[in-house]
Amino acid sequence: MNKILIFGVGLIGGSLALNAKNTAFASHIVGVGRNQDNLDDAIKLKLIDRISDDLEKDIADSHIIVIATPVAQFPSILKTIQPHLASHTIITDVGSTKTEVMKSAKEILGVQYSQFIGGHPIAGSEKHGAISADIDLFKNKNVILTPDETTSPHARETIESLWKNAGAVVSNMSHTEHDKIFSTISHLPHLLAFSLVDMITHRSNANELLKFAASGFKDFTRIAASSPEMWKDITLDNKQFILEDIQHFENEIKLLKEAIQHEDTKKIFALFENASKTRNKWSQ
Amino acid sequence: MNKILIFGVGLIGGSLALNAKNTAFASHIVGVGRNQDNLDDAIKLKLIDRISDDLEKDIADSHIIVIATPVAQFPSILKTIQPHLASHTIITDVGSTKTEVMKSAKEILGVQYSQFIGGHPIAGSEKHGAISADIDLFKNKNVILTPDETTSPHARETIESLWKNAGAVVSNMSHTEHDKIFSTISHLPHLLAFSLVDMITHRSNANELLKFAASGFKDFTRIAASSPEMWKDITLDNKQFILEDIQHFENEIKLLKEAIQHEDTKKIFALFENASKTRNKWSQ
DSSP: OEEEEEEOOSHHHHHHHHHHHHTTSEEEEEEEOSOHHHHHHHHHTTSSSEEOSOHHHHHHHOSEEEEOSOGGGHHHHHHHHGGGOOTTOEEEEOOSOOHHHHHHHHHHHGGGGGGEEEEEESOOOSOOSGGGOOTTTTTTOEEEEEOOTTSOHHHHHHHHHHHHHTTOEEEEOOHHHHHHHHIIIIIHHHHHHHHHHHHHHTSTTHHHHHHHOOHHHHHHTGGGGSOHHHHHHHHHHTHHHHHHHHHHHHHHHHHHHHHHHTTOHHHHHHHHHHHHHHHHHOOO | OOEEEEEOOSHHHHHHHHHHHHTTSOSEEEEEOSOHHHHHHHHHTTSSSEEOSOHHHHHHHOSEEEEOSOGGGHHHHHHHHGGGOOTTOEEEEOOSOOHHHHHHHHHHHGGGGGGEEEEEESOOOSOOSGGGOOTTTTTTOEEEEEOOTTSOHHHHHHHHHHHHHTTOEEEEOOHHHHHHHHIIIIIHHHHHHHHHHHHHHTSTTHHHHHHHOOHHHHHHTGGGGSOHHHHHHHHHHTHHHHHHHHHHHHHHHHHHHHHHHTTOHHHHHHHHHHHHHHHHHOOO
């Protein structure tokens, strides 16, 4: 019965489409995007039934609209949707930041803002594009929804069932709490990984450095292979929390640097031991 | 024909022992260590033929002595070896830093310093102990040897053949060059990963942060599970280069922070794109 319209049929949008279609959660899936080659891949891989050729109509008669593009495009997409939005349609997104998205949706959708609920599947990867779509991408993964006091119960239920159907574990929290948490555990590590690789490329012996870099470097910098466009958007969107976390990390590094300068063996060991114990105990 | 004596039968020492024994490079392998349980594991897993019960004799009649303990123990081990060292015996180590080790060996071994050659197999892991030993650990991995003008050709040939026999790709460079390179591509990332995990443990919502941390965080922090003792030693041994690299990284982060503060989209994108392109092109 469900018709789903997906803006941005990349890794996340494509995987969700593939899952919703193959589990019969959706009867009809339509894709929209800027990149024709990627949309052609999505058709070939049967992620979507068709590419939208009448966007106004597809907006008007969809049950669910999923915005799965880089976050900077959300405002213009919401403006495209708004004039044609039926009262029964639920809109969600899959962006890695939530405060700015909720603000845009509120401003642009006006009285229909109750039909919007922010979402964030914690199932990213450095891979991108429709060709990376995976039907099991969300299985046992966390998906965070960020409803507020305006969000309709129907919106909450619809999007919760969309994700549960894909095998995800759904949690609800405020957009502020979300952005604060992900600044620390996701955005900051990405910036550190990008920065380390960038730093190395500016060395005169960059090639030799990369030649001898091994498995530790490989894993540490895997996220530095992520989409620059997506991460530029996330960084600007979540600017305040990210700047706070960079500051905290700078303080942490400064303390370690001083401990090394003073050869404070006990302090260095205590820091490493605390991190090592925590990381060894932690399992995803 | 070869008898090998190994100080420290952990991941590296144990894997080298297992390989040398099973390929018949060594006819007899003897282990020494501080941890009796670990040595018992090494015997059970047939990594070594026996635990040394007469260290003076085992030192005197070994063809190769491998020091594979944390680097802080090297001076006292070299002092134990020196009085009993025969003229035909070659000594090497597997430490992650080379300048301090070469200095110690020169001081302690005196005229017999020509029998020592520093080595570093680039095949670490966050795993440790004899139980993690893997016969193929060094296959197609880089091993760096750091001979100097004193090193005997026999020492170079012997240790090169030991590693080539284990499937490794052997390179030679100066201890200074080695320590400078590994500060950047290995030691700095370890310190950053330890620091991020340590920072998170001090947050009041540490458990919630770790609950939502996902695959990017998992890979980025894998090296934070490494041995605190080993990394405390490496950090102090390679203090100068590490402090320089921390300084460079602080500068890099400062520039990114300023770009974010000024919402300098172009600069942020350029940095991310440069890192992403480099990391995508790089393969180990």
